[in-house]
Structure formats: C-alpha cells, structure tokens
Amino acid sequence: MKARKMVLLAVLVAMGCGLFVLESAVPPIAAVPGLKLGLANIVTLLAMEWFGRKEAAMVLLCRILLTSLFAGQAVYFLYSIAGGIACYLVLCLFRGAPLWARSALAAIGHNVGQVTVAAVLTGSFSVYWLLLYLIIGAIISGSLIGVAAEMVTRRMKDFIKGD
Amino acid sequence: MKNKNLLYIAVFSAAIILCVIGILALQTRPAQGVADIYLEGELVRSVEWASLEQPMEIPIGDGNILCADGEGVWMKHADCPDQLCIKQGKIKGGALSIVCLPNRVTVTLRAPKAEMDGVAR
Structure with missing residues (x-):
C-alpha cells in the first residue's frame, strides 16, 4: 500500500474516532435507546467512495476497535461491530444508489444489526419495536450524512486522485 | 440519476410515514396492567x-x-x-x-x- 493512501486511511480512522467522542458529548435527542446521529459513519462512506470496499472495511474495523476502547464497556463493542457489519453489507449491496440514499440505507442496516444484538442479549423480541423510531432517525441523519459525504468528495476529488 | 433520487425520496418518505403511523398506533393501545x-x-x-x-x-x-x-x-x-x-x-x-x-x-x-x-x- 502506498504511503499516501495509508496516511489518508489513517486520517479517516482518526476523524471517525474524533467524531465519535464529539458525538458522545452531545446529549441524546430523544429517550430512545440507540438513537444517535452516527456522525462517525461518514468516514466509512468516504473510504468506500474514495478507495473501495476493502479499504472501507479496514477503516470501519479500526474505528470500531478504537472507539470501543474509548467507550469502555465490552457490550458496546458487540453493538458497534454488529451495526458496523450490517451497515457495511448494505453499503456494498446498494452500489448503484446515489450516495445520500446509500448512506440512509446503511444507517437503517446499522440499526437493524444493533437491535438484533439487543434482542439476543436481552432475550426479548419486543426491542424490535424500537426500529419504528430508529428508522425515522436513520433516514434523516443518514441522508444528511450522505449529503455531507457527497460535498466533501466533490471538493476533495483532485486531492484524492493524487497530485 | 435524477429519477433515482426521486425514487429514493419517495421510498424514504413512505417509510417515515409508515413508522409514524406505527408509533401512533402503538400509543393508542390501552394500558396493560x-x-x-x-x-x-x-x-x-x-x-x-x-x-x-x-x-x-x-x-x-x-x-x-x-x-x-x-x-x-x-x-x-x-x-x-x-x-x-x-x-x-x-x-x-x-x-x-x-x-x-x-x-x-x-x-x-x-x-x-x-x-x-x-x-x-
């Protein structure tokens, strides 16, 4: 891997961790467990847009490992990894969709993955009702984050290709 | 490209409306003791x-x-x-x-x- 690419990927991972910490400082918008902005997911989108599937997976895994260390509780790792994998699969599946829509779909995938882990851990399927709230949040925040990723990509196009 | 955007906007709007209907329907359920x-x-x-x-x-x-x-x-x-x-x-x-x-x-x-x-x- 070229040093340039490695550095860019590392910057994405660092940005993801920073956004995660920033986001955990924001008080929850509503009392729905799991409802979050998901700002950190923008780096997965960017890695996927700029480089490809393999690189996006690397950025995602590194980010989840590091942020789980920050979060402290082991159970958060399970939620993050389940959400991350589901989100990643959706991103790969909907390659033809415009970026903002892909982002929203991936956010829904993320929530479905996390609620599934919650259902297994709590042994109660009633947590799936949470999805009604989470899907609304995922569509709104996912689309906005996707639009942000589009804007960043447009401005960074020349830089990413190399000079 | 434009059509695709419209398609996804339609799908997502429909999904949000369905979720809101679902949430409202749940709230009208009677108390459960x-x-x-x-x-x-x-x-x-x-x-x-x-x-x-x-x-x-x-x-x-x-x-x-x-x-x-x-x-x-x-x-x-x-x-x-x-x-x-x-x-x-x-x-x-x-x-x-x-x-x-x-x-x-x-x-x-x-x-x-x-x-x-x-x-x-």
Missing part, C-alpha cells in the same frame, strides 16, 4: 402495577431499580452511563418496553392473563 421484568433474557418477576395504590420499588439485579404505581412503571435508578432507560419515563401501554441495554434489562407490559380477568369480574 402487568409488567414482566426480564434480566439477561429470563423472566425474573411479574408485577401487577395497575392495582397498586402506593408507589413500589423493585430492584432488578444489582444495577437497576424499577418503580411502579397505579399509573405506570418507570426506571428510577440505573448504574449505566447513558441513563437512557430513566429518560424513557413512565410507560403504561403500547409495545415499547423499557430497555436498559448495558445491564440487559427489559421491562415489557402485557394485559393480565384471561383467568385473572375472570377473578376480577
């Missing part, structure tokens, strides 16, 4: 809160304290950092449970069993 408390997937206690006259505290495991009175149940204490289950407030009906993800506690409401109704009548 029994709270089932699950800890790590196992039913540890059922509380008939609808008939309570005094508020009652129910410790769940080591980390949570649930409160119930005649008007609903709510989480009073949790030792987790996010405190989301407390912010969920009082529930009395609907399908939404109180969930404390870090401690793996869920409190779901249901109607009393049929034979209980018979006794009450």
Whole structure:
C-alpha cells in the first residue's frame, strides 16, 4: 500500500474516532435507546467512495476497535461491530444508489444489526419495536450524512486522485 | 440519476410515514396492567402495577431499580452511563418496553392473563 493512501486511511480512522467522542458529548435527542446521529459513519462512506470496499472495511474495523476502547464497556463493542457489519453489507449491496440514499440505507442496516444484538442479549423480541423510531432517525441523519459525504468528495476529488 | 433520487425520496418518505403511523398506533393501545421484568433474557418477576395504590420499588439485579404505581412503571435508578432507560419515563401501554441495554434489562407490559380477568369480574 502506498504511503499516501495509508496516511489518508489513517486520517479517516482518526476523524471517525474524533467524531465519535464529539458525538458522545452531545446529549441524546430523544429517550430512545440507540438513537444517535452516527456522525462517525461518514468516514466509512468516504473510504468506500474514495478507495473501495476493502479499504472501507479496514477503516470501519479500526474505528470500531478504537472507539470501543474509548467507550469502555465490552457490550458496546458487540453493538458497534454488529451495526458496523450490517451497515457495511448494505453499503456494498446498494452500489448503484446515489450516495445520500446509500448512506440512509446503511444507517437503517446499522440499526437493524444493533437491535438484533439487543434482542439476543436481552432475550426479548419486543426491542424490535424500537426500529419504528430508529428508522425515522436513520433516514434523516443518514441522508444528511450522505449529503455531507457527497460535498466533501466533490471538493476533495483532485486531492484524492493524487497530485 | 435524477429519477433515482426521486425514487429514493419517495421510498424514504413512505417509510417515515409508515413508522409514524406505527408509533401512533402503538400509543393508542390501552394500558396493560402487568409488567414482566426480564434480566439477561429470563423472566425474573411479574408485577401487577395497575392495582397498586402506593408507589413500589423493585430492584432488578444489582444495577437497576424499577418503580411502579397505579399509573405506570418507570426506571428510577440505573448504574449505566447513558441513563437512557430513566429518560424513557413512565410507560403504561403500547409495545415499547423499557430497555436498559448495558445491564440487559427489559421491562415489557402485557394485559393480565384471561383467568385473572375472570377473578376480577
């Protein structure tokens, strides 16, 4: 891997961790467990847009490992990894969709993955009702984050290709 | 490209409307008088809160304290950092449970069993 690419990927991972910490400082918008902005997911989108599937997976895994260390509780790792994998699969599946829509779909995938882990851990399927709230949040925040990723990509196009 | 954007906007709008309808439908469900408390997937206690006259505290495991009175149940204490289950407030009906993800506690409401109704009548 070229040093340039490695550095860019590392910057994405660092940005993801920073956004995660920033986001955990924001008080929850509503009392729905799991409802979050998901700002950190923008780096997965960017890695996927700029480089490809393999690189996006690397950025995602590194980010989840590091942020789980920050979060402290082991159970958060399970939620993050389940959400991350589901989100990643959706991103790969909907390659033809415009970026903002892909982002929203991936956010829904993320929530479905996390609620599934919650259902297994709590042994109660009633947590799936949470999805009604989470899907609304995922569509709104996912689309906005996707639009942000589009804007960043447009401005960074020349830089990413190399000079 | 433009058509695709429109297609996804339509799909997402429809999904949001469906979710809102679902949430509204859940909120109109009548109160359900029994709270089932699950800890790590196992039913540890059922509380008939609808008939309570005094508020009652129910410790769940080591980390949570649930409160119930005649008007609903709510989480009073949790030792987790996010405190989301407390912010969920009082529930009395609907399908939404109180969930404390870090401690793996869920409190779901249901109607009393049929034979209980018979006794009450």
